[in-house]
Amino acid sequence: MSYLKLLEVLDHNSMNGLSNLLKKEFPTFFENINHGDFQKWSCVVNELPSVSSSTIDLNKGNIVIGKKSDCSNSERKLIKKQLKQLMPWRKGPYSLFGIYINSEWRSDMKWIRLQDDIKPLKNKLVLDVGCGNGYYGWRMLGREAKYVVGIDPSLLFYNQFSAIKKYTSNCNIDFIPWGIDELPDAELCFDTVFSMGVIYHRRDPIEHLKKLAKCLKTSGEIIIESLVIDSHNLDVLIPKERYAKMKNVWAIPSLKLLIKWADSAGLKNIRIINTAKTTLREQRVTEWMQYESLANFLCQFDRKKTIEGYPAPVRSILIAEKP
Ligand SMILES: C[S@@+](CC[C@H](N)C(=O)[O-])C[C@H]1O[C@@H](n2cnc3c(N)ncnc32)[C@H](O)[C@@H]1O
Numbered sequence: 001m002s003y004l005k006l007l008e009v010l011d012h013n014s015m016n017g018l019s020n021l022l023k024k025e026f027p028t029f030f031e032n033i034n035h036g037d038f039q040k041w042s043c044v045v046n047e048l049p050s051v052s053s054s055t056i057d058l059n060k061g062n063i064v065i066g067k068k069s070d071c072s073n074s075e076r077k078l079i080k081k082q083l084k085q086l087m088p089w090r091k092g093p094y095s096l097f098g099i100y101i102n103s104e105w106r107s108d109m110k111w112i113r114l115q116d117d118i119k120p121l122k123n124k125l126v127l128d129v130g131c132g133n134g135y136y137g138w139r140m141l142g143r144e145a146k147y148v149v150g151i152d153p154s155l156l157f158y159n160q161f162s163a164i165k166k167y168t169s170n171c172n173i174d175f176i177p178w179g180i181d182e183l184p185d186a187e188l189c190f191d192t193v194f195s196m197g198v199i200y201h202r203r204d205p206i207e208h209l210k211k212l213a214k215c216l217k218t219s220g221e222i223i224i225e226s227l228v229i230d231s232h233n234l235d236v237l238i239p240k241e242r243y244a245k246m247k248n249v250w251a252i253p254s255l256k257l258l259i260k261w262a263d264s265a266g267l268k269n270i271r272i273i274n275t276a277k278t279t280l281r282e283q284r285v286t287e288w289m290q291y292e293s294l295a296n297f298l299c300q301f302d303r304k305k306t307i308e309g310y311p312a313p314v315r316s317i318l319i320a321e322k323p
Contacts, residue, residue, distance in 0.1 A: 007022060107135045189217035200251060223317065258272075
């Protein structure tokens with residue numbers, strides 16, 4: 001994947017801290033990846049047939065790229081076969097040349113919960129930290145963002161993104177397969193920074209928020225989505241081992257504590273715009289994600305609890321600004 005357009009945008013917007021690091025790291029980054037499946041996934045993407053998409057609609061629940069009539073039956077069969085080799089598809093849905101990728105998560109439901117409360121994205125530079133396979137980045141482009149940069153350390157998600165991007169190559173969106181710790185220490189100046197579903201995976205949530213704030217310009221907006229617990233106090237749930245079978249869930253805050261973390265990180269105009277219980281409609285097993293899902297993570301006898309006996313997943317969205 002070429003990052004030339006991204007480098008130009010970063011340089012043009014005085015984000016040389018990031019562009020210089022990319023220029024230094026990227027010539028050898030992909031060659032040095034030491035992950036058993038990376039080569040296999042890259043080949044899957046490379047072997048996707050070249051087809052031009054006559055339509056792109058980024059404002060529907062499913063990201064629509066291309067029509068069924070854009071390719072032959074054999075090309076569509078091959079595309080589907082290749083995409084299936086990139087399973088599990090956790091975020092979506094997507095519709096590619098009429099192939100409906102019914103992902104584990106109905107990611108569109110989260111987007112609906114926040115779309116009317118965020119500042120307009122038109123002509124904005126957006127960073128999405130922990131972007132999954134990039135689903136929300138496409139929705140941000142649908143809102144006419146000038147450029148979207150997603151970062152996520154998952155190499156599978158990087159390849160899923162690359163497969164979609166192959167059919168939309170002119171779109172102003174890129175995916176850097178890095179975790180947030182790989183971002184430079186330099187101040188960046190994105191207009192809006194999203195970080196959804198990441199903070200409870202971080203050992204130091206306030207540092208996470210400070211690092212995100214460093215990526216924002218003054219008065220820029222930050223959108224944080226997190227699992228939360230139901231408490232009016234400054235409480236936190238620290239799972240003993242797993243939470244809803246997830247590893248690496250370090251701390252699930254109450255809303256009051258989440259707001260306090262944002263305040264401690266120096267953010268202002270902090271508000272919670274939505275709180276919603278995760279339902280079996282939003283997260284479930286599908287043809288494209290055949291492992292366990294929410295139904296298996298909840299207690300069989302009491303759906304209000306996880307299998308470990310913790311409160312079942314509830315998620316909130318916090319919005320704030322950089323002073
Ligand atoms: C629960 S998923 C959320 C994905 C997407 N943002 C969403 O809201 O649906 C968490 C994502 O964070 C990514 N992640 C984990 N550690 C990270 C880190 N240190 N920096 C950036 N992303 C990270 C994971 O790979 C995963 O894709």
